[in-house]
Amino acid sequence: MSVLVDISHRLGGFAIDARFESAGRLTALFGPSGSGKTTLINMIAGLIRPEEGRIEVDGRVLVDTDAGIFVPKHKRRIGMVFQDARLFPHMSVASNLRYGLWFTPPAQRYADMAAVVELLGIGPLLDRRPAKLSGGEKQRVAIGRALLASPRLLLMDEPLASLDEARKAEILPYIERLRDETKIPIVYVSHSVAEVARLASDVVMLAQGNIIASGPTEAVMQRLDLLPVEERGEGGAVLDTRVLRHDETFGMTVLGSAAGEIRVPRLAVKAGAPVRVRIRARDVMIATEHPAGLSALNILPGTITAISPGEGPAVEVGIDCNGATVLARITEQSRQTLKLHLGGRVFAVVKTVSFDRANTGVGLPAEADG
């Protein structure tokens, strides 16, 4: 399964020129507002006709302006979840869910109503009207509606952007299940580092209509300099780990990673389960010798592999901890005091309590790793 987009398009004074190809489980189109992500996803869905270029999904050409091909949206079989849900107000939740079913030829139907309802936990909502649903419930129903049309690709356009933190936390696990339990590839538009780091297997980073980086999430998310300014504080290393054990005495979970053991607040997952953590660069301290008399529990030895200037007084330091890169944001003053240099042996220090719900999520199953 792969998506290929290679288009150029002009919208008033704004130009988009983008080419990417992804075979990821969940590919995030990531960038600040106005970077062209939504335009791109609308082109894949067939809601916008690109001036020039080519779009392929799974080898099927949907758009080829040179050959004059433009498959209309209703023939693409590409599901779309909109930021504003767009449930049909004159139908019940059940009728909304079944809507796409009518237009899917029986031979191409693979989605099963009962399974989708179970996956998204929307059983109790079926008889209700969309106006009576909360924002999070609406979004879950919208996901179910798109799934039941048995799409070959699922597009999600900032599905969490209009929800508050509590609702986001409610939906994220469902998107993780969607990613891990169904075979449908997902293209996910977001401007949030937290969402992308938690959900994406692959990232395509956009700025001002151009693609500035793309590749596996762990690699792309290390480019803190590319992050949108307002999201830079959220930037940090993304590590795929596994639950080693739970420490019930202190309410913690111990994760095993290439960098060593990482202690985080207790997670509600079984031992052995994959967990993805994002270690914000601003939460990482650097010590030149193994610290003693320190409250922080996670002390990861490593080697400095990169030092680059950051915002204002900050520098960003990349530390290779046995193959896993941890990023630290410290001041230039500290760098000079500690005489940090490339190749230097250091310890990255991370407090357990700096891991919160926003930066620990269900990891991608092993076969999707690396």
Next chain:
Amino acid sequence: MNWLLDLTPDEWNAVRLSIKVATVAMLASLPPGILIALLLARGQFWGKTLLNGLVHLPLILPPVVTGYLLLLTFGRRGPAGAFLAEHFGIVFSFRWTGAALACGIMGFPLMVRAIRLSIEAVDRKMEAAAGTLGANPLWVFATITLPLILPGLIAGAILAFAKAMGEFGATITFVSNIPNETQTLPSAIYTFTQVPGGDEGALRLTLISIVISMAALVASEVLARRVGRRMDIE
């Protein structure tokens, strides 16, 4: 109360005929009304302003002028009238069908306005969403647009019905005032006022036409509210 319900056969016929004419006029103008409202709300084409003006013409012209134009066009010797009579056997002049045509045309601008407003209020993003779910444009119209404009459709239809119930000038000019064929309520009232001692009959029919118009209005309110509640549009 007895004198009110004690209608002569001719008066009863006028009431029945008026309801028949108004109903046919309303139902027959719905499909073209929806089509033209769609064109005006969504279309981008040369001559849109002209079409808009043409649709509204019956609203601003004196009804007698509209009636006379109908007579010229759809009368026996009019180009459209002759054609329809010859090929389809449809005759308008001095028939109740002509009254329905006149009433339909007089109510048309009201109907189109109501439907057009409701089409413009439809969130086109809903239609785009239906498209991504596999519905082609016709299905999108039938399953999304049409149900969403239902309140406007009902309002437009009732307006057209009420207008048809009250139409007088164009009807009497086009199809005259023939008892049992083209004598609608207003024409019958007019006839009563022209003869000595007709006051009682005129009053009876006047009250009846008030009752029918009010009933139509209340029915449309109730229907629109029920549809609105079903959709929970706040």
